[in-house]
Amino acid sequence: MEKQFPEGFLWGGAVAANQCEGAAFEGGKGLSVADIAPKGVRGPYDSAIVPNKYYPHAQAVDFYHRYPEDLGYMKELGLKCFRTSIAWSRIFPKGDEAEPNEEGLQFYDRLFDEIHRDGMEPLVTISHYETPLYLVDHYGGWRNRKMISFFLKYCNVIFQRYHNKVKYWLTFNEMNNVHNFPFVAGGFRVAEGENEVEAVYQASHYMFVAAAQSVALLHQIDPACQIGCMISTSTLYPATCRPNDVFGAYTGQRRKYFFVDVPVNGRYPGYIKRVWRENNVHLETRPEDFVALKNTVDFIGFSYYRSSTYEDGKQLHSDTGGFISDPNPYLKSTDFGWQIDPMGLRLVCNELTDLFHKPLFIVENGIGTRETLVNDTVEDDYRIDFVRQHLLAVHQAILDGCNIMGYTYWGPFDIVSAGTAQMEKRYGFVYIDKDDNGNGSLKRYKKKSFAFYQQVIATNGSCLFE
Numbered sequence: 001m002e003k004q005f006p007e008g009f010l011w012g013g014a015v016a017a018n019q020c021e022g023a024a025f026e027g028g029k030g031l032s033v034a035d036i037a038p039k040g041v042r043g044p045y046d047s048a049i050v051p052n053k054y055y056p057h058a059q060a061v062d063f064y065h066r067y068p069e070d071l072g073y074m075k076e077l078g079l080k081c082f083r084t085s086i087a088w089s090r091i092f093p094k095g096d097e098a099e100p101n102e103e104g105l106q107f108y109d110r111l112f113d114e115i116h117r118d119g120m121e122p123l124v125t126i127s128h129y130e131t132p133l134y135l136v137d138h139y140g141g142w143r144n145r146k147m148i149s150f151f152l153k154y155c156n157v158i159f160q161r162y163h164n165k166v167k168y169w170l171t172f173n174e175m176n177n178v179h180n181f182p183f184v185a186g187g188f189r190v191a192e193g194e195n196e197v198e199a200v201y202q203a204s205h206y207m208f209v210a211a212a213q214s215v216a217l218l219h220q221i222d223p224a225c226q227i228g229c230m231i232s233t234s235t236l237y238p239a240t241c242r243p244n245d246v247f248g249a250y251t252g253q254r255r256k257y258f259f260v261d262v263p264v265n266g267r268y269p270g271y272i273k274r275v276w277r278e279n280n281v282h283l284e285t286r287p288e289d290f291v292a293l294k295n296t297v298d299f300i301g302f303s304y305y306r307s308s309t310y311e312d313g314k315q316l317h318s319d320t321g322g323f324i325s326d327p328n329p330y331l332k333s334t335d336f337g338w339q340i341d342p343m344g345l346r347l348v349c350n351e352l353t354d355l356f357h358k359p360l361f362i363v364e365n366g367i368g369t370r371e372t373l374v375n376d377t378v379e380d381d382y383r384i385d386f387v388r389q390h391l392l393a394v395h396q397a398i399l400d401g402c403n404i405m406g407y408t409y410w411g412p413f414d415i416v417s418a419g420t421a422q423m424e425k426r427y428g429f430v431y432i433d434k435d436d437n438g439n440g441s442l443k444r445y446k447k448k449s450f451a452f453y454q455q456v457i458a459t460n461g462s463c464l465f466e
Contacts, residue, residue: 005395005461010121010406012081013074013429014364016128016173018057019415021087023064028101030093031133033184040421041129041181054438056421061414061432062442067111069444070413073430075118077450078457082120083363083408084111085128085173086158095132095150096139100157108158112165122166123363123408125230126155126214128173129418131187141188142178142203145284151210155217163222170301170363171211174232176259178204197279208262209289215263216295228361229263230301231256233352234322235344239311249310252323257355264356266294299405300352303364307331307344335369336425340386342393349397349404359403365390366410368417368425371447378431378447387453391464409453413444429453 005011018034034057036046049055063070074082088095090104115122131141139146178186179200186203190196211229218227236252238245254271261269267290275281308323310316317324331339345365352360367386371378387409398404413430416423423434429450434440455463 002399003462003465004459006398007460009404009460010081010123010361010408011457012079012083012120012123012406012408013077013410013412014083014123014408015063015085015411015413015415016125016130016418017085017087017090018060018128018130019411019418020060020063020070020084020413022058022060022062024055024058026064027090027107028093028103029087030089030095032087032089032130033133033136033187034129036133037184038421040417040419041177041184042419043181043183045183056416056423056436056438059438060416061434064107066442068114070430071114071118071120073444073446073450074120074412077412077429077454079118079120079412080457081123081168081406081408082115083123083125083170085125085130087130088127088154089130089132089134091157092132092150092154094134094138095154096135100154105157105161108162109165112162116165121168123168123170123361124158124162124166125170125173126158127151127171129184136183136187136189142186142206143188143199145206147187148206148210148213152213152217155214156221159214159218159221159225163218163225167225168361169218169225169227170230171214171227171263171297172207173230174303175204175207175211175229176231176256178207179255195280197275198281198283201276201281202283204259205283205285205289209292211263211297212266212292212295215297216292219295226298228299228301229260229297230303230363231259232322233302233304233348235307235341235347236323236325237307237309237328239309239326242312244312245310248312252310252316253351257351260300260352260356262293263297264300264358266296297358299359299361300356301361301363302348302352303410304345304348304362305365305367306338307341308339334367338368340367340389342389345390346393346397346400349394349402350400353397353400353402359405361405362394362407364410365407366427368427370424371426371431373431373433373445376445378445380447380449383429383447383449384452387449387456388464391456391461395461395464412453 238249308325414428414432417425431445
């Protein structure tokens, strides 16, 4: 195993329904929070669809109609696993209906069948920045305890329908981003003057309880299925060896790992009580909530794109890649300012292993850049180098003793960016002809990196050491 990956390692690619499917007004689908976010997760958000305005997520790259073609490319790559999400509002358009939308269910029947025909295992995120907008507008979203029952009804429908087709599940995508983007990541609004910290932790509590109950439900329906939590990670280094910088960086990491601590250990850690006390947070809880939390996850899924630094006294901000900080002088950056740090991925794998002792699944890692199609391809040697160096770091983490189930590159074909709703920020091994204004043929073209990742999978990683 020294110069290859473990047998059965799940080589894959990852997308989200709201970033690839499009067809926001077809098949009985209702609006989701992503559909009214024309500039991405950071907002601003419209309260409803404005006529004659372009909404990138509503059209995306038309995976809804073109999935056989896109999955054909994934088959050619040799993927063992394909991560996508179910758009909650395709199944329950408003979220509180008595019966699900059969047309939406049939779409995912066809999609999962096609994934299997192409030799891949689906990895399905239950809620990936896709809360039905109606639930936010009429119930307050995840600030309302009623959301638990709506979510569990949705879970029961999809688990019963797809448990024979989907072996691997994730609950909430990057749940820790509820701190940074409560509307899209958490499905709720915070009014000016409200205690936002309390709102975030109250919504998180209901999400934790709902996720834990979904774990119990899936295990009851099909014990052979596995379900994990999912967070955004980015290693946070102290800017100096000053004790305040070191402890501040530690505190920042702990803020992220709190969203693993609860679903893995089934209880709230002691340190969070100080956060609540100092921010005047008073949660509405019930005794049965803490019984439910004992239903813990089978594995930890996480995204990793970059690292950041912490300097005491400087306020940290975040985007979809993690914390935003002053540049680390020892690292290079992408076109969009994300610092490239393979060693940080090895560190995250070891931290999660040491803290939580669960199998890990790297469900997002990739490089987004501006690219130009020339002679029907893109010469993306920088992507080849990025993937090679990060996979070598993953291999080192495995040698360190980390139990890593797989690696699903984000996103294997170009999709709408979650952070900015741009097409200009391209991740894929496959180029899709569409620009930030929605113009383009949607024709697909293989980039140079396509053949590289294809070889990595075919050799189970051994070509990385040549």
